Amino acid sequence: MNRTAGGGLFSLGYALLFFAFLFGPLIIMVITAFNSSSFPRVVPWECFTTEWFGVLIANQRLMWGLWTSLWIGIAVVALSVPLGLAGALALADLGPSWRAGLYAVLITPILIPGVVIGISTIVLWGAIARVFGAGYDSVIFNGIFLTLLGQVSFIASYTMLIFISRLQRFDSTLTEAALDLGATPGQAFRKVLLPFLKPAIGSAAFIAFLASFENYNTTVFTILSGNTFTTALASKVRLGTDPSLSALAVIIIALTLIGAMVKEADTRRRERLRTGRMARAGVYASPLVRLVAHPAAVFILLGALAGLAIWQGGRHDASACRAEILREKQETQQRLLREQQERMRQFQQQSPAVAPAPGNNPSPFGGAFNPNSLAPPAPAAPPAGANPSPFGGAFAPKSLAPKP
Amino acid sequence: MTALRRIFSEMTSRHGLGVALFVAGAVLFWVLVLVVLPQIAMLDYSFRHNLPRAELGGPRDAHTLANYRYFLFGNGAGFNTLDMGVLLKTLAAAVFVTLLDILICYPIAFILAHSASGVGLRLMVIGLIVPFWINEILRAFAFRVLFGATGVINGIGQALGFWSTPVDFVRADVALYAGLAYAYVLLMVFSIYNAVETLDRNQIEAARDMGASWWRVHWRVVLPIAKPGIASGATMVFMLTAGALAAPQILGGPSNLWFTQLIYQWFNDAGDWQRGSAYATILLVVCLVFVFLMMRVFRVSIAAIGR
């Protein structure tokens, strides 16, 4: 009947579905961080625990990687922001034909697959090292140095895009006005254009750091034998998972949310200041509201909440619950084992030739020692390969091991 | 050369000599040292034999097509169907993921541009960005938690009695496609949004007024405007998907390789950088050719990318 309302309802429904898709996996991951089950999962729920955070922090390789990543990130910001700015400035001053050509060249690093960038970087510098006879201990074979170059080559394209969009809104008569009023070209750049670009420099630095910190495809090649946070994380995920990664996700999501909220408070405050609505809007007349809405206050408040959560979480002890679960599990295992042996005996009496065939087991971890396979849902013993999970088997032996 | 000098002197008079020198130096360094030279080095390397260090520069260190021949024919006489199959499968999967993202993102971009407003819009934008501040690896990990044999979906499905044995979503590549589609949603949404946003809302209303159906309004009015945005987003999503490494490593089934994984294996497992370079070159060329072909077909210029 009312088509607009219909469209609105559809929009709302679709938006909800979309954001469920966006946030669902993250929320579930967050929940698994607090389940004591040693494989990250929500069901069956075992015990509420915070121990995975401890496991995470105890992971030396990850923490070293974090340190490396921070340094690389800072260096990437320091290099890619000026490069991106230079690219944007060059494009702004070029004629149309040169502009299109240079734009294509400077934008391709975004399109080139990350692995290709990584490979081409190490190959080039390997060749340079051979030409100069540099040894394996020289800076050229330093993974951090190579990672820096590899990452900057495409992250500078990102920062350039940010600067281009900011420069498009620059009124070039401002530079002319400064020149006309006696400023040297350098002064006009420093006093007029650079202050105008300041917000873009901030967001470019942020994007560059994030892109550097997150990067895997290029870094996994250029870091050589070293590790950044992301490559360490990836090898950990590939080789078997435990909920300490979920714990990491919780930390990152919390930081992200705090950052987003502070940023939002800040943008709103700026907007109010700019439009002068602060004085007029009724809500902001109250000094209390104004104080609470201040970004610094938001930051302190959220930081305090997070601190409280950490303190509370640190005091939580799930060992009693875990012991209980463990005992139940062992009992179940014992019972299943007995039943299984019973059934096997009967089975072998019927057809002694059939044996489990572990050969087609797709799991790299080898499902053969998977206790789950000893508890088949079907009465007949299936081949171990029936467990399709490549990692499902990995956790079970650990869960049987007594926890200290 | 004179054109370059003129540009340089123009820049000097506009921003000063210091800025002009900085811009010229930085762009030169970036284009040459960071972009062009590495690609040339990789290309050169892909035409070489994998020799021990002692033999480098020796008589056997000559250019060869062996690495490319291997990609086409393998060691034997027949075609190397395995590796070529992996490349084709990767491309097909990337196309699939790209189409999936267009389907998912077009409505949300339209809603962002023309239905949402005020607080709702800001919340949606934040909601879109926040998930992508979280590490790519962790996002893939989340999908493994979701789709693993003992993962949440299997857990719920079994608990509700929809199926009794765990469904292997990983082997069926469901986890991989979902994870890849998820990973690049943001790029696609904002690409389409930027294009659709420029559409005057009155045009939609005028079309509605004249009795056009929703379907028709989108097909005739919105889609033409969204086209460059879709092309830009699709290009980026396709290239990123085809070049993805982390997600296939984490979410890919055990018997299921992505082409980047082959490259990775040549480098890190086999230690054959030359062949790895050849494979990387193949990936790059095939992807770029594919993208430029598509741009030709849909009449979009590269200048639209990244807007």
Add this chain to the structure above:
Amino acid sequence: MTKDVVLDHVSIRFGSYTAVDNAHLSIQGGEFFSFLGPSGCGKTTLLRCISGFVQPTEGRVLIGGQDMRNVGPNKRPTALIFQNLALFPLLSVAENIAFPLEVRGVSRKNRRRRADELLEMIALPGTGDKKVHELSGGQRQRVAIARALAADPDILLLDEPLSALDLKLRQHMRTELRAIQQRVGLTFIYITHDQGEALTMSDRVAVMNAGVIEQVGDPKTIYNRPRTPFVASFVGETNRIPGEVVSQHGTTVTLSTPVGPLAGQSGGGRDHAPGAACQLFIRPEQLVVAGDGASPNRFAADCTAEEFEGSVQTLHLKAAGLPLRLCRMNAGNVAVAGPGAGALTLSFDPEAAIVLPYGTEADAAA
């Protein structure tokens, strides 16, 4: 101190397009000089050339007798007021005004003092700490002028600075600009497409068309003695009657026209051969409804419409198929002529009419 500006055969070309064609004139120190012309006539290019953003392709620009070739905009004794004012949005009002002092290395305290003085002068005291966007359009205008004056220029260049303002403010700012110019005594070079602005404020006006300066003169000469058809029709309203030269005695030319023989002054003192095709320009306010007495240049016309604006009455007339307009002050009687009043007899003073040849390119820089 004031300096004169000399344009010495200046031509400016962009590729094959000629923006300014052989401009040759001199502007005296302390003069309020306007360039008047339609948009795209090259007047802004000429201004940017004087301020140093554009180099002349041919010819020279001299300021105070000094050749300005290779002198950058920041080294010239000129200050330009941009069409969009180009106030720095991130700086406060006082910082904007003090910007020219800041880049010259004047101390913060002295900068602020000078800014406050200038704010006083433009009647905006106490607004120094405001942001630019908090000011109204007219206030911004004045801040832009103050900022330009802070650079202590000898010549102030203004690029249609009033075009963004509404009508009332524009009229007010005209008087104000003229007053400021007389107070500071600088050379003002003003660019406009609005003939009202040019005529009210300027000491002299240069009328430009398609890159060519058609006429330079004081406002009255420009209006009453146009030298080219373009100047005659662009500056103010005018009636145009085509004809053929019958004879010329001194500066008085007699034409045979569709409405009968008419006499006028030869524009620019040209000599016209008998039989040459010419046109006669007569301003609407110079046309009068003639009485019965003997008067020159009499012809008949029909009134087709009337516009009554109170003080001024405009009659739309038709004479031998030519549309004409006549303007007169309201005489106060109710029975003024209007449509349907039958044929009127019109007349005008031969001294007030200008006879010009066709074509605009003639006499460009004469």
